[in-house]
Amino acid sequence: MTVEGTIVETVDAFHRGRFHLVQPKGIGHRSGMDAMLLAALVAGEGPMRVADLGAGAGAAGLAVAARIAGAEVLLVERSPLMAAFARKTLALPSNACFAGRAEVLEADVGLSGRARRQAGLADDVFDHVIMNPPFNDRIHCRTPDALKAEAHAMDDDLFERWIRTAGAIMRPGGQLSLIARPQSVAAIVDACGRRFGALEITPLHARAGEIALRILVTGIKGSRGGLALRMPIVMHEDGLHAFTPFVNALNNGLAAYPRLPRP
Amino acid sequence: MTVEGTIVETVDAFHRGRFHLVQPKGIGHRSGMDAMLLAALVAGEGPMRVADLGAGAGAAGLAVAARIAGAEVLLVERSPLMAAFARKTLALPSNACFAGRAEVLEADVGLSGRARRQAGLADDVFDHVIMNPPFNDRIHCRTPDALKAEAHAMDDDLFERWIRTAGAIMRPGGQLSLIARPQSVAAIVDACGRRFGALEITPLHARAGEIALRILVTGIKGSRGGLALRMPIVMHEDGLHAFTPFVNALNNGLAAYPRLPRP
Numbered sequence: 001m002t003v004e005g006t007i008v009e010t011v012d013a014f015h016r017g018r019f020h021l022v023q024p025k026g027i028g029h030r031s032g033m034d035a036m037l038l039a040a041l042v043a044g045e046g047p048m049r050v051a052d053l054g055a056g057a058g059a060a061g062l063a064v065a066a067r068i069a070g071a072e073v074l075l076v077e078r079s080p081l082m083a084a085f086a087r088k089t090l091a092l093p094s095n096a097c098f099a100g101r102a103e104v105l106e107a108d109v110g111l112s113g114r115a116r117r118q119a120g121l122a123d124d125v126f127d128h129v130i131m132n133p134p135f136n137d138r139i140h141c142r143t144p145d146a147l148k149a150e151a152h153a154m155d156d157d158l159f160e161r162w163i164r165t166a167g168a169i170m171r172p173g174g175q176l177s178l179i180a181r182p183q184s185v186a187a188i189v190d191a192c193g194r195r196f197g198a199l200e201i202t203p204l205h206a207r208a209g210e211i212a213l214r215i216l217v218t219g220i221k222g223s224r225g226g227l228a229l230r231m232p233i234v235m236h237e238d239g240l241h242a243f244t245p246f247v248n249a250l251n252n253g254l255a256a257y258p259r260l261p262r263p
Numbered sequence: 264m265t266v267e268g269t270i271v272e273t274v275d276a277f278h279r280g281r282f283h284l285v286q287p288k289g290i291g292h293r294s295g296m297d298a299m300l301l302a303a304l305v306a307g308e309g310p311m312r313v314a315d316l317g318a319g320a321g322a323a324g325l326a327v328a329a330r331i332a333g334a335e336v337l338l339v340e341r342s343p344l345m346a347a348f349a350r351k352t353l354a355l356p357s358n359a360c361f362a363g364r365a366e367v368l369e370a371d372v373g374l375s376g377r378a379r380r381q382a383g384l385a386d387d388v389f390d391h392v393i394m395n396p397p398f399n400d401r402i403h404c405r406t407p408d409a410l411k412a413e414a415h416a417m418d419d420d421l422f423e424r425w426i427r428t429a430g431a432i433m434r435p436g437g438q439l440s441l442i443a444r445p446q447s448v449a450a451i452v453d454a455c456g457r458r459f460g461a462l463e464i465t466p467l468h469a470r471a472g473e474i475a476l477r478i479l480v481t482g483i484k485g486s487r488g489g490l491a492l493r494m495p496i497v498m499h500e501d502g503l504h505a506f507t508p509f510v511n512a513l514n515n516g517l518a519a520y521p522r523l524p525r526p
Contacts, residue, residue, distance in 0.1 A: 182464075182492035189449035201445075203466070203492050211523070212492035229445035229466050229475035232495060260474070 015253035019066040019095050022088040023057045031059030034179050036251045038132050039063030041177035041218055043256035046070020048127040053109045058086040060130055065098040067253040073102045110161040121169050129166040130177045159191040167195035172222045182212045198225030200259055203232040218259055278516035282329040282358050285351040286320045294322030297442050299514045301395050302326030304440035304481055306519035309333020311390040316372045321349040323393055328361040330516040335364045341371045373424040384432050392429040393440045396421055422454040430458035435485045445475045461488030463522055466495040481522055
C-alpha cells in the first residue's frame with residue numbers, strides 16, 4: 001500500500017484500552033459508538049464463528065473478539081485501504097490476546113452465489129453475522145472525499161444485497177445483528193423477509209424526548225417468529241454529558257444487550 | 264337491518280361521557296383505547312375535513328369531532344352492519360352537539376380510481392385521514408365469528424390499498440394518521456412511499472420494559488421530509504393500574520399528540 005505514506009493514521013483505544021484500532025485520519029469512515037453498540041448485540045460465551053460484513057478497520061468484529069473469548073471473527077471489507085488498516089490493527093501488540101482469533105477477508109459483501117463463495121464467503125458457516133452498513137447521510141455528505149462517499153453510499157438495494165449474503169453464510173438458527181438509521185427500517189425488514197424472523201428492533205436515542213438516531217436490529221435465520229419493537233436505549237440522562245451506566249457498559253465491552261427470552 | 268333484532272347492543276361512554284357509541288356486543292370489532300389514541304393524532308383547532316377510513320361504529324372519527332369544534336368528519340365503513348351502528352350512534356341525543364358535523368358513507372376503502380370516486384370518496388378534499396386498519400391477530404383469531412374475522416383480516420396489500428386511498432382523497436399537505444401493530448411497520452412505510460413523507464412513528468408500550476403493542480404513525484401528503492422515530496408512549500407507570508396522566512388526557516380527549524415542530 002504505497003498510498004499509506006500519504007495518509008495520517010491514528011491508533012485509538014476502545015473498551016477502556018483493552019483493544020486498539022489503526023484508522024486513517026480525515027478519510028474513510030472512523031469507527032466509534034455505532035461499532036461498539038453493534039458488537040454488544042452478540043451475546044453468549046462461545047465458541048462461535050462471527051462475520052463482520054463491511055468491517056472497515058475492524059472495530060465491531062474486534063470488539064466481539066475482545067469481549068467473548070470463544071469468538072472467531074472474520075472481518076470482511078471490500079476497500080483494500082481499509083482492509084490494510086484492519087491487518088495493521090491485528091498486528092498491534094496490544095491486540096495480541098485475540099488477534100489469533102481474527103482474520104481479514106478482502107471481499108465485496110454484495111457478491112452472490114458462486115462469486116461470493118469464490119471470494120471466500122462459504123454457505124452456512126457463521127453463528128453470527130454483524131453489519132454496520134454504510135449510509136448516505138444527506139446532511140453530512142457534502143465532502144468530496146471518495147472513500148467516505150463509498151462508506152456512506154447507501155440505498156435500499158444495499159440492505160437487500162448485504163442481508164442476502166448474511167442469510168447465505170449463516171447457519172440456520174444463527175443471528176443477524178445490525179445498526180442502522182431509523183429511516184432504513186422498512187428496507188431492513190423487507191430484506192429480512194423470509195430469511196430472518198423473530199426480528200427485534202431497539203431505537204437508540206441520544207436523549208429522552210429526542211428522535212432516535214439509530215436502530216439496533218437482530219433476527220434469527222429461518223425463524224418464523226414475529227417482529228418485536230423494544231423499549232428504546234437512551235444514551236444520556238437529562239442534563240448530563242456522560243453515558244448512562246448501561247450504555248457505558250455496552251460501549252466498553254462490559255455487557256451485552258441480549259435478545260428477549262422467547263418460548 | 265332485520266338482523267338487529269338478534270344482536271345485543273351496548274351504548275358505551277367515551278371522553279368521560281362527552282360522547283357515546285352504539286356497538287354490537289360479542290361480534291365485530293369493539294372500539295376502545297386504539298381509537299382514542301388514533302383520534303389524538305389530529306391536532307389543531309379547525310375548520311378541517313376529516314375522513315375516518317374503516318370507521319366501524321365511528322369511535323375515532325367521533326372522538327375527533329367531539330374534541331375539535333371545527334372538524335367535519337366522514338365515517339367510511341364497508342360493513343352495512345357497522346355502518347348502521349355508526350348511524351345509530353349519530354342519532355343518540357347525547358351526541359347531538361357534534362352529530363351535525365359527522366356523516367356516514369357506506370363504501371369500501373380499498374376501491375380505487377373511478378370506482379372510489381363513484382362510491383363517494385372524491386379526490387383532494389380532506390385535511391386529515393385517520394385509519395385503524397383491521398389486523399389479523401394470530402393469538403386472538405380463533406373465533407369463527409365472520410364479522411370479527413373481516414375486521415381483523417389484515418395483510419400488507421391492505422395497507423397499500425388503504426394508504427393509496429388516503430393519498431388520493433387528501434389535499435396536498437394533509438395529514439395521514441394511523442395506529443397499527445409494530446409488525447406492520449415495513450408495510451406502512453412502503454405504502455407511504457412517495458405519497459406521504461415526513462413520517463413520524465411513535466411506539467406505544469403498556470409498560471416500560473415490555474415490547475411495543477402498537478405504533479402511532481403520521482405523515483404529510485407530498486412531503487419529502489425524512490422518517491422520524493420518536494420516543495415511545497408508555498401507558499402505565501410501574502406497578503400502577505391507571506394510565507399515566509398524559510395517556511389519560513389523550514384517551515379522554517383532553518389533549519392531542521401533536522407532530523414534531525419542523526423547520
